[in-house]
Amino acid sequence: MRMQQLTAVLGLFVVALAGCPGAGGSLVEAVRIEPAAPTSSDPLTVVTVDADGQPVTATGVTITWRVDGVPAGAISSVLNAAATSRDQVWDVVVEVEGVSHTSAPVTIGNSPPSISEVQITPAEPGSDETIELLVAGWTDADGDPQDLDYQWSANGEPLGVVGGQLGPGFVVRGDEVSVTVTPLDPFSQGAPVTSSVVVVGNGAPYAPSVSVTPSEPSDQDDLVCVVDATATADPDGDAVSYVVSWAVDGAPFPDPETPGGPEPVTTTLTGDTVPASETQVGDNWTCRVVANDGTEDGPDGQASAYLAAGPVADFSLDDVNVTSPTSGLAVSPRDYLQKVSGWYFGHAT
Amino acid sequence: MDATILGVNDIGFESGNEDITDGRDLPWLQATTDEDVWQDWGVTYRDVWVLDAENVPVGVFNVTGNSLADAANYDALKQLFLDAAAR
Numbered sequence: 265m266r267m268q269q270l271t272a273v274l275g276l277f278v279v280a281l282a283g284c285p286g287a288g289g290s291l292v293e294a295v296r297i298e299p300a301a302p303t304s305s306d307p308l309t310v311v312t313v314d315a316d317g318q319p320v321t322a323t324g325v326t327i328t329w330r331v332d333g334v335p336a337g338a339i340s341s342v343l344n345a346a347a348t349s350r351d352q353v354w355d356v357v358v359e360v361e362g363v364s365h366t367s368a369p370v371t372i373g374n375s376p377p378s379i380s381e382v383q384i385t386p387a388e389p390g391s392d393e394t395i396e397l398l399v400a401g402w403t404d405a406d407g408d409p410q411d412l413d414y415q416w417s418a419n420g421e422p423l424g425v426v427g428g429q430l431g432p433g434f435v436v437r438g439d440e441v442s443v444t445v446t447p448l449d450p451f452s453q454g455a456p457v458t459s460s461v462v463v464v465g466n467g468a469p470y471a472p473s474v475s476v477t478p479s480e481p482s483d484q485d486d487l488v489c490v491v492d493a494t495a496t497a498d499p500d501g502d503a504v505s506y507v508v509s510w511a512v513d514g515a516p517f518p519d520p521e522t523p524g525g526p527e528p529v530t531t532t533l534t535g536d537t538v539p540a541s542e543t544q545v546g547d548n549w550t551c552r553v554v555a556n557d558g559t560e561d562g563p564d565g566q567a568s569a570y571l572a573a574g575p576v577a578d579f580s581l582d583d584v585n586v587t588s589p590t591s592g593l594a595v596s597p598r599d600y601l602q603k604v605s606g607w608y609f610g611h612a613t
Numbered sequence: 614m615d616a617t618i619l620g621v622n623d624i625g626f627e628s629g630n631e632d633i634t635d636g637r638d639l640p641w642l643q644a645t646t647d648e649d650v651w652q653d654w655g656v657t658y659r660d661v662w663v664l665d666a667e668n669v670p671v672g673v674f675n676v677t678g679n680s681l682a683d684a685a686n687y688d689a690l691k692q693l694f695l696d697a698a699a700r
Binding site for chain 2: 573574575576577578579580581582583584585586587588589590595597598600601602603604605606607608609610611612613
């Protein structure tokens with residue numbers, strides 16, 4: 265189909281058609297706007313047609329673009345897309361040799377948004393890392409706010425993750441990860457863009473979940489550092505080993521300044537136990553555990569226990585005062601629970 | 614405040630029990646090698662250990678050099694009992 269376009273001349277309301285056959289006997293029977301269903305991204309073009317609906321040339325025409333029935337001040341045969349907005353109704357009036365032709369109106373439709381690039385970061389993620397993405401080039405001719413749909417995939421299979429991040433636990437070492445991002449506005453979606461593929465590297469072990477038992481120790485208790493064996497230890501499922509270290513009131517135990525001094529003993533993990541003989545009331549003991557998957561250490565897990573003063577050790581001794589109410593009876597501190605008691609330690613001389 | 618005061622004699626001083634209890638009705642307990650509370654608690658001669666209602670030590674006051682004839686010492690020991698009662 266041969267399309268003739270009108271061109272504005274010298275800024276006047278008079279246009280001439282390239283290839284115009286000359287004056288006299290206009291063939292123009294109607295005008296129309298192309299495209300017939302424009303969006304806010306499309307320029308509008310007025311086309312003059314003959315009785316058969318075929319484009320024809322015309323000279324000496326005046327053009328008046330109208331929006332919602334009101335002249336918009338545009339006189340060119342081509343109306344820039346920037347002049348239009350979603351939901352506006354445009355028509356155009358073309359006067360040819362004193363005859364006015366009005367186009368059918370067109371309604372400006374929504375322009376779907378677009379993005380230009382999607383990039384995964386970091387480019388070489390570990391399986392213990394949160395994978396994020398960078399989206400560039402958001403464009404929406406209607407000025408709609410940015411909205412994106414995410415579809416993460418690993419090894420070509422959807423992961424069912426639709427957020428903008430892929431947290432640890434969804435992929436393991438060696439997985440090939442990509443993400444497809446689709447720009448959205450309230451009315452439509454734009455063309456999806458898929459990132460390049462990144463290969464997931466080794467993930468360091470997780471911080472162990474650690475506790476000290478007993479949880480409320482006295483200075484009569486051994487302190488045992490316990491790792492929760494039910495917790496997932498490594499993002500790749502690797503077997504891990506643990507290194508336990510202790511500190512008391514912030515100072516390392518054993519004291520590196522005292523070689524050959526007291527050391528932790530082993531209950532389950534090497535050095536996981538501080539003997540009661542090394543503790544005293546008021547101590548704050550902290551155990552720190554680091555897991556290693558054979559490749560790298562993970563972050564440490566820590567737990568502390570404070571040796572609060574506890575009840576005194578009980579005993580049972582005979583009351584030898586013949587005038588005491590408990591004379592001849594065995595007396596113990598436990599007899600005075602729920603009361604305040606004072607115990608004097610002296611010499612009967 | 615409901616408080617009880619007891620005494621615990623050290624091992625080796627049993628011979629003085631009769632004299633020290635003469636005219637007094639406070640319980641006077643005799644430590645033994647089987648129940649050596651002096652050792653177990655790590656006490657010092659003339660300590661007064663004040664326990665709260667759960668038998669947790671609130672404080673220890675040693676009356677050697679801190680005569681209770683001195684009002685300040687008396688008040689300090691009394692305060693330990695009051696602190697124990699307040700727990």
